[in-house]
Amino acid sequence: MRKTEFAIVGAGPAGLSAAIEAARAGVKVVLADENQRPGGQLFKQIHKFFGSEAHHAGARGIDIGTMLLQQVSQQKNVEIMLDSVVWGIFRANPGHTLGVIHNSKNIHLKARKVLLATGATENVLAFPGWTLAGVMGAGAIQTLVNVHRVLPGKRVLMVGSGNVGLIVSYQLLQAGAEVVAIVEALPKIGGYAVHASKVARTGVPILTSTTVKEVHGKGKVEKAVLVQIDENWQPLTGTERELEVDVVCLACGLSPLAELAWITGCKFTDVPELGGHVPIHNENMETTVSGIYVAGDLAGIEEASTAIEEGRLVGIAVAEALGYLAAGEAKDKKTEISNRAEQLREGPFGITRKQAKEQLIRRSLSE
Amino acid sequence: MTLLKDGFLDPEELKNLPGVPSKKRLIQGPVVVIECAQEIPCNPCEEACHKKAIQIGDSIINLPILDADKCSGCGLCIASCPGQAIFVVDTTYSDTEAAIQLPYEFLPYPEERQVVDGLNRAGEKVCSAKVLKVLNPKKFDRTAVIMIVVPKQYAMEVRNIDLR
Amino acid sequence: MRVEEHPILGKLQKAPAVEIEVDGQVIQARAGEPIAAALLAAGKHIFRYTRKDHQPRGVFCAIGQCTDCMMIVDGVPNVRTCVTPVKPGMKIQTQHGLGKLRSTSVEKD
Numbered sequence: 001m002r003k004t005e006f007a008i009v010g011a012g013p014a015g016l017s018a019a020i021e022a023a024r025a026g027v028k029v030v031l032a033d034e035n036q037r038p039g040g041q042l043f044k045q046i047h048k049f050f051g052s053e054a055h056h057a058g059a060r061g062i063d064i065g066t067m068l069l070q071q072v073s074q075q076k077n078v079e080i081m082l083d084s085v086v087w088g089i090f091r092a093n094p095g096h097t098l099g100v101i102h103n104s105k106n107i108h109l110k111a112r113k114v115l116l117a118t119g120a121t122e123n124v125l126a127f128p129g130w131t132l133a134g135v136m137g138a139g140a141i142q143t144l145v146n147v148h149r150v151l152p153g154k155r156v157l158m159v160g161s162g163n164v165g166l167i168v169s170y171q172l173l174q175a176g177a178e179v180v181a182i183v184e185a186l187p188k189i190g191g192y193a194v195h196a197s198k199v200a201r202t203g204v205p206i207l208t209s210t211t212v213k214e215v216h217g218k219g220k221v222e223k224a225v226l227v228q229i230d231e232n233w234q235p236l237t238g239t240e241r242e243l244e245v246d247v248v249c250l251a252c253g254l255s256p257l258a259e260l261a262w263i264t265g266c267k268f269t270d271v272p273e274l275g276g277h278v279p280i281h282n283e284n285m286e287t288t289v290s291g292i293y294v295a296g297d298l299a300g301i302e303e304a305s306t307a308i309e310e311g312r313l314v315g316i317a318v319a320e321a322l323g324y325l326a327a328g329e330a331k332d333k334k335t336e337i338s339n340r341a342e343q344l345r346e347g348p349f350g351i352t353r354k355q356a357k358e359q360l361i362r363r364s365l366s367e
Numbered sequence: 368m369t370l371l372k373d374g375f376l377d378p379e380e381l382k383n384l385p386g387v388p389s390k391k392r393l394i395q396g397p398v399v400v401i402e403c404a405q406e407i408p409c410n411p412c413e414e415a416c417h418k419k420a421i422q423i424g425d426s427i428i429n430l431p432i433l434d435a436d437k438c439s440g441c442g443l444c445i446a447s448c449p450g451q452a453i454f455v456v457d458t459t460y461s462d463t464e465a466a467i468q469l470p471y472e473f474l475p476y477p478e479e480r481q482v483v484d485g486l487n488r489a490g491e492k493v494c495s496a497k498v499l500k501v502l503n504p505k506k507f508d509r510t511a512v513i514m515i516v517v518p519k520q521y522a523m524e525v526r527n528i529d530l531r
Numbered sequence: 532m533r534v535e536e537h538p539i540l541g542k543l544q545k546a547p548a549v550e551i552e553v554d555g556q557v558i559q560a561r562a563g564e565p566i567a568a569a570l571l572a573a574g575k576h577i578f579r580y581t582r583k584d585h586q587p588r589g590v591f592c593a594i595g596q597c598t599d600c601m602m603i604v605d606g607v608p609n610v611r612t613c614v615t616p617v618k619p620g621m622k623i624q625t626q627h628g629l630g631k632l633r634s635t636s637v638e639k640d
């Protein structure tokens with residue numbers, strides 16, 4: 001049995017930020033991640049982030065990742081366990097015990113406070129041929145190309161025009177692939193216009209009110225059939241178009257990876273605007289189970305910038321709960337962080353998330 | 368509205384933006400053209416301008432407002448824009464030509480004096496373009512800025528190049 | 532196909548070559564990369580066939596979440612090749628259906 005004060009599951013932007021803030025205040029932290037390297041999805045984000053200087057605007061995701069890793073390595077109170085799968089979480093009264101498989105050994109890690117920052121998984125779109133080799137998530141091809149430097153094909157169909165679909169399309173062009181088309185089921189483009197403009201000016205067609213009807217190939221993708229759809233999502237016969245492609249990327253949204261949170265018994269609610277079932281949390285990011293916190297995409301699908309702010313918030317909240325920060329100082333820090341997070345939720349793209357998060361916090365008060 | 372349907376601005380949408388200079392300013396000399404049309408939390412361009420010609424303010428979702436008199440067309444803001452929505456246009460380059468500075472993040476980079484295709488916002492070739500300079504200093508953080516020369520009538524159309 | 536040059540990531544750094552065997556064929560991999568990356572770079576896209584309908588599967592999520600990319604590695608089935616790094620001499624086989632675990636591979640605490 002190992003003991004620590006603050007255990008964090010997931011060393012992506014939220015988990016790393018929480019570790020840094022908590023350790024700065026003096027908290028002893030163990031940060032566990034199932035991957036070989038920390039950083040979560042940051043190291044495939046090769047584009048410049050938006051926001052303000054305080055949000056590291058203009059910096060590429062990969063460089064923000066490097067910065068966070070440097071900051072965490074400077075903290076003596078943080079132990080990072082990589083190749084560590086957290087398979088279970090049990091009440092320890094007080095605190096919780098995590099079951100962790102590390103180097104083929106099962107370890108029990110007891111912690112007074114736990115942060116679950118397990119991120120999200122890509123959604124699937126089902127159509128005939130959806131299981132063929134070559135049909136993959138947009139985030140998946142982003143990982144293959146930007147992290148592993150491998151292009152699994154040369155002619156790509158991108159399904160979905162949200163920010164992920166648009167950004168990954170652009171990055172596929174940068175890696176030397178051809179994006180044959182981006183299709184979008186809605187009648188308008190989902191992501192930022194600037195992301196769309198970057199690919200449109202290279203000649204990539206963005207086809208709205210269009211979806212993929214079926215994909216063919218012997219074992220792997222060879223052809224995709226597009227079809228236009230009406231306002232009731234019904235395919236319009238006669239509008240089918242066949243494209244020769246070898247990869248079909250699905251950029252159809254993300255869903256929180258909520259298994260561990262579910263096991264804790266904390267209450268969930270369905271918030272479509274935040275990606276589906278999310279754990280109810282208060283303004284400290286604490287769930288309905290005392291001592292269990294959530295941050296990042298698990299707490300609602302947003303972006304790396306908001307994950308960083310939520311992680312920082314948890315770091316401060318946990319430091320306060322463990323007595324390392326006085327209430328006044330904690331309040332000031334939390335207000336500063338919340339304000340920075342709220343800035344990222346302003347505007348027409350952020351308003352639904354902003355309202356959804358506010359509703360979640362209101363819900364937590366009645367649980 | 369082409370922006371939300373096709374992904375690029377049409378001339379009508381463009382001329383109403385606060386970051387786009389007037390026709391009068393365009394014929395005076397090099398000036399920035401900020402093709403930023405949506406309220407997104409973002410302000411690196413304001414920070415990047417040494418002459419304080421770009422204003423966004425406290426609410427970072429504000430569209431950037433160009434003070435065209437303060438702008439010298441230096442182009443330092445081009446690489447700062449995460450959306451690659453900033454260009455510099457000089458319609459006074461010569462009697463028949465305009466110079467355009469645009470952001471570029473593809474390989475291979477063109478060579479100086481190379482002739483390339485000038486593409487419009489829809490990615491269609493509209494003219495030939497001559498490459499004047501390829502700028503890629505460290506402070507641009509890998510967003511190269513390419514200066515090209517096009518026939519003057521395409522100054523507000525060409526926003527990308529194709530090396531064929 | 533390997534992405535040798537990249538406008539943001541720069542030139543692909545040299546890495547020690549690692550030889551692995553896939554269904555009896557030797558392929559060159561880069562030290563430290565996941566098995567799936569080496570296979571895709573070598574033009575191999577189909578990693579396994581499903582149990583009931585023998586449907587071909589390849590990479591789907593690439594981050595170890597979905598199990599589409601599982602193969603038999605050094606005799607051990609159900610190995611997620613997208614998060615498992617190559618090792619010299621590794622023997623990888625296309626998996627048909629589900630595998631049989633030989634023994635428990637996790638020691639108790």
